[in-house]
Amino acid sequence: MKIKIFAQAAAAALVVFAAEHSYAGCGRVASASQFDSFYAPLWGCAQTNINDMWSRFAFDAADWGGDMGYSNVCDDSTPLKRTFNAMQLLAYGMTNAPTCSTSSSNVGMWAYCWAGDNIDEIYPTCETGGTRAKTQFGTFVDNYTKLYQPFFYDETVVQRAGTLFHEARHANGWCSHTSTCADGGDSCDPNFSSGCVGTGSGSGPGANGYTVLYMNWFATTARSNWINTAIRANAVSEGNYYLTRRFGTDPCFRMNSAGYTFKTC
């Protein structure tokens, strides 16, 4: 899929900042409390950043046309811009110099590059049903990450960044979920430290563990101008919700209001 990268990067460079008109994709109204208006000015919809995201995540203009936002790329109400805002948080929320080296235990140093390297291609849909995102991975199959309507309009920028990191873990480690946890469905990891299941899957924390790691590092080490009281509370809430509901075995720790962990059993 990534053989298209250079052509797409060139296409991205030609993205025209169309005249502003307010509409939301999928017929949804964007909430003002999901932090897009907080993060948008921090990266300024810079073309160089857009080009970098476009190539790393193998966006395809054909997938993001119409209400998805390709022709209105700096409008925070569109799925495309809301995805961009999350990717920029993934990149710059904890550092002004994101790296591709995964040597740091702070995932915020490398989450953006790593997610881009592991997600083969990314595309949107207005489908609902509660699903936020889906990643297909494996040999002899088309690898992709599909973002659903709730990803764009029921998640904050912080949650979206966590979801991208989560999906990248699926793609990277072939980590599937089980149905054995409080939230059930196909949303569970067996436990925090060993959460990958499925044929050919890797070891270590699974996708839910990666969500928790991202929220924990973000809440405790975010750059001061990339976080505020509400945003930190959102990260802590998301991390704690995963810890409570998304593991077969309770990890026995939670985060306090500052994001630091404490034992609960």
Added chain:
Amino acid sequence: MMRNVMAAIFALAVAGCASRHDESSRQVVSVSHLSTPPVGSLSVSSDSAYEFLDFRAQSALRGRLTESEFAALNVHTNQSALRELYAHAESDSSHCDGGGDGYLVTSVLGTACFVVSAIADSQSRAHLEFLASLLSQKAHK
């Protein structure tokens, strides 16, 4: 040998399954209080289970809302109620760092700070007061 190789290839091929967030329940609301006791966070799921995290005692209290509690919660957290409440979000969320009547609410509309005494509209204020009361009840169980 060849059979093993083919089996391995087949196993890898079928590893191409989808992974998604297909949860059968999800968070309805989370309410946090950071200044005066109770200092902690209450999270309620769509299956009516809740967890109160006491940030000072560093402990977790879990349970399930009664049917009437859960029904009341739904009245105060349906889309219409949430939109009414979120219209009164503080523009500066640091107002929830201090002061006793500030609450951070998380829902599908996002996370925002709300101050009870700053909400003049009685209906919107009732939504917040319900959430604050529920947090206080579950903190003291």
